[in-house]
Amino acid sequence: MSSIRDVAxxxxxxxxxxxxxxxxxxxxxxxxxxxxxxxxxxxxxxxNMLARNFxxxxxxxxxxxVPDIANPFYSLxxxxxxxxxxxxxxxxxxxxxxxxxxxxxEYIRRVETRLADGIIQLRPSSEKSxxxxxxxxxxxxxxxxxxxxxxxxxxxxxxxxxxxxxxxxSLGHKRIGVISGLKDNPHTVDRLEGYKxxxxxxGIEFDRDLIAEGDFxxxxxxxxxxxFCNMKNRPTAVFxxxxxxxxxxxxxxxxxxxxxxxxxxxxxxxxxxxxxxCDPSLTTISQPAEEMGKMAMDMLLRIxxxxxxxxxxxxxxxxxxxxxxxxxxxxx
Amino acid sequence: MSSIRDVAxxxxxxxxxxxxxxxxxxxxxxxxxxxxxxxxxxxxxxxNMLARNFxxxxxxxxxxxVPDIANPFYSLxxxxxxxxxxxxxxxxxxxxxxxxxxxxxEYIRRVETRLADGIIQLRPSSEKSxxxxxxxxxxxxxxxxxxxxxxxxxxxxxxxxxxxxxxxxSLGHKRIGVISGLKDNPHTVDRLEGYKxxxxxxGIEFDRDLIAEGDFxxxxxxxxxxxFCNMKNRPTAVFxxxxxxxxxxxxxxxxxxxxxxxxxxxxxxxxxxxxxxCDPSLTTISQPAEEMGKMAMDMLLRIxxxxxxxxxxxxxxxxxxxxxxxxxxxxx
Numbered sequence: 001m002s003s004i005r006d007v008a009x010x011x012x013x014x015x016x017x018x019x020x021x022x023x024x025x026x027x028x029x030x031x032x033x034x035x036x037x038x039x040x041x042x043x044x045x046x047x048n049m050l051a052r053n054f055x056x057x058x059x060x061x062x063x064x065x066v067p068d069i070a071n072p073f074y075s076l077x078x079x080x081x082x083x084x085x086x087x088x089x090x091x092x093x094x095x096x097x098x099x100x101x102x103x104x105x106e107y108i109r110r111v112e113t114r115l116a117d118g119i120i121q122l123r124p125s126s127e128k129s130x131x132x133x134x135x136x137x138x139x140x141x142x143x144x145x146x147x148x149x150x151x152x153x154x155x156x157x158x159x160x161x162x163x164x165x166x167x168x169x170s171l172g173h174k175r176i177g178v179i180s181g182l183k184d185n186p187h188t189v190d191r192l193e194g195y196k197x198x199x200x201x202x203g204i205e206f207d208r209d210l211i212a213e214g215d216f217x218x219x220x221x222x223x224x225x226x227x228f229c230n231m232k233n234r235p236t237a238v239f240x241x242x243x244x245x246x247x248x249x250x251x252x253x254x255x256x257x258x259x260x261x262x263x264x265x266x267x268x269x270x271x272x273x274x275x276x277x278c279d280p281s282l283t284t285i286s287q288p289a290e291e292m293g294k295m296a297m298d299m300l301l302r303i304x305x306x307x308x309x310x311x312x313x314x315x316x317x318x319x320x321x322x323x324x325x326x327x328x329x330x331x332x
Numbered sequence: 333m334s335s336i337r338d339v340a341x342x343x344x345x346x347x348x349x350x351x352x353x354x355x356x357x358x359x360x361x362x363x364x365x366x367x368x369x370x371x372x373x374x375x376x377x378x379x380n381m382l383a384r385n386f387x388x389x390x391x392x393x394x395x396x397x398v399p400d401i402a403n404p405f406y407s408l409x410x411x412x413x414x415x416x417x418x419x420x421x422x423x424x425x426x427x428x429x430x431x432x433x434x435x436x437x438e439y440i441r442r443v444e445t446r447l448a449d450g451i452i453q454l455r456p457s458s459e460k461s462x463x464x465x466x467x468x469x470x471x472x473x474x475x476x477x478x479x480x481x482x483x484x485x486x487x488x489x490x491x492x493x494x495x496x497x498x499x500x501x502s503l504g505h506k507r508i509g510v511i512s513g514l515k516d517n518p519h520t521v522d523r524l525e526g527y528k529x530x531x532x533x534x535g536i537e538f539d540r541d542l543i544a545e546g547d548f549x550x551x552x553x554x555x556x557x558x559x560f561c562n563m564k565n566r567p568t569a570v571f572x573x574x575x576x577x578x579x580x581x582x583x584x585x586x587x588x589x590x591x592x593x594x595x596x597x598x599x600x601x602x603x604x605x606x607x608x609x610c611d612p613s614l615t616t617i618s619q620p621a622e623e624m625g626k627m628a629m630d631m632l633l634r635i636x637x638x639x640x641x642x643x644x645x646x647x648x649x650x651x652x653x654x655x656x657x658x659x660x661x662x663x664x
Contacts, residue, residue, distance in 0.1 A: 049445040054386035
């Protein structure tokens with residue numbers, strides 16, 4: 001196995017220069033850096049990067065806190081985050097919190113003890129919702145909401161929800177059910193405001209009985225849909241706050257003999273891969289998850305490296321996608 | 333901020349003992365260890381664990397190489413791997429290789445330069461398939477195949493495929509199409525053998541025209557299914573080598589007016605969450621992904637920590653799940 005001395009000898013520089021080239025490349029001339037890298041490649045030297053980490057008090061790793069890795073919406077984010085981190089020489093430490101604060105705290109501890117340099121948060125957070133992350137830890141929310149404090153990338157959840165419900169109203173629907181996420185989830189709050197905005201614009205009164213609570217899983221959507229099946233005055237359309245709950249709800253509706261979209265329209269949110277493949281394919285809102293992930297990672301690495309941020313919040317546009325799960329209301 | 337000196341003072345031990353308790357706890361008496369931990373908690377000391385890593389030449393991180401994080405089958409593995417690693421004090425570094433050897437090599441480099449202690453491989457590999465990982469790197473394949481070399485957890489792919497095709501034959505199907513993964517993928521090879529075993533047992537001749545190649549994505553399943561729609565002597569059942577391709581194929585078949593299962597049965601493999609929610613729900617093989625992930629992580633940590641392995645290969649049982657996408661062949 002080749003040593004740092006071999007590299008120094010071949011590059012024609014001192015051992016200290018090789019060491020600096022590995023741990024603080026910004027302090028080495030471009031010319032020396034090139035010689036060192038060429039020599040490393042020539043002798044296939046495998047530096048102990050733990051020494052670099054120790055000297056620079058940097059782990060070159062970032063924790064990604066994800067509420068549920070089994071949700072395909074998050075995998076799109078994670079893929080973009082990992083890709084960007086890799087390009088910049090950082091590793092992604094996966095923090096599947098399963099929605100618990102205890103597991104979030106364990107991962108925050110990793111940053112506090114220097115095993116990671118910062119955090120990407122995928123759980124939406126707001127001032128009202130519990131936010132565990134101490135202010136001195138570099139952190140960016142890649143999936144923020146209207147009230148997220150600190151650096152965040154987000155979409156305009158309220159406006160996107162309004163667009164969707166406006167569309168259902170334009171198809172003649174007046175009784176529009178909602179399958180929401182958990183009541184205190186900031187995305188639920190924002191999207192519910194958008195739903196109410198649309199009703200208000202159209203002069204339709206808000207009816208609390210039309211809100212069925214889920215938790216963003218397919219199973220919860222399947223259960224929530226029963227609330228609508230059993231109603232005397234059934235909604236003719238359902239706005240689900242994500243695609244997974246819409247896909248779960250479809251199974252209940254079909255099993256009850258309710259045809260989609262002839263008897264009931266249904267819409268989702270996120271545009272996960274399955275939204276195109278479910279039957280009927282799902283009208284939904286597409287979030288630019290890849291772009292959001294990249295921007296969030298760039299923002300976090302700037303914070304970690306002490307560079308100034310030009311902006312601490314970035315709101316990206318969504319896309320409204322009409323597929324086959326929606327139709328004009330039946331005239332009965 | 334409290335220091336290591338504060339901890340030593342309160343615990344009534346030397347600074348060196350606190351340091352050892354953090355980096356080499358096995359060299360400290362249980363009594364001292366307890367005093368140190370109590371003192372750390374009392375003064376809320378946040379040790380620089382990079383020092384521990386440097387001294388122990390250990391990063392306490394494991395790379396998980398995943399071919400495609402967007403595939404929900406892998407997220408079940410990742411969740412189990414992360415959970416187990418977390419319990420044992422290790423972090424999971426996510427390595428989304430997107431099926432490229434270049435990205436695998438970049439992650440292998442992390443282990444070679446001590447930024448990770450070992451690798452969990454989720455890509456099936458065999459002697460015949462390219463395997464980049466040097467023999468001196470601790471590595472376990474959590475998703476192996478019949479010919480995987482080195483420590484591996486796997487199912488019996490060949491037997492599981494035979495079970496599925498036996499079932500289709502028992503329903504009276506004789507022309508059974510296959511949607512395969514890429515030809516050189518070891519899982520494709522193993523599952524195709526199982527398909528052939530079943531045909532052989534039933535005295536049905538193998539027909540190469542009934543094999544449509546996909547790449548384990550929904551989109552490839554959608555495309556592969558056209559091969560069957562356009563055949564003069566159409567298969568009456570299709571064995572898809574994973575659920576995603578089966579779900580993609582369903583869309584093509586339905587669009588061509590082929591009813592599932594009345595006109596054509598279709599089966600999957602893996603039992604991802606959507607297999608229950610697609611329409612009709614999918615008859616499939618369930619892999620114990622959670623158990624496989626846990627066992628693989630345990631095996632890897634034993635190797636990293638220099639403990640002996642009682643076995644280097646472990647074959648776990650699968651479950652055969654009958655849902656609504658399969659039916660007896662139509663008598664025409």
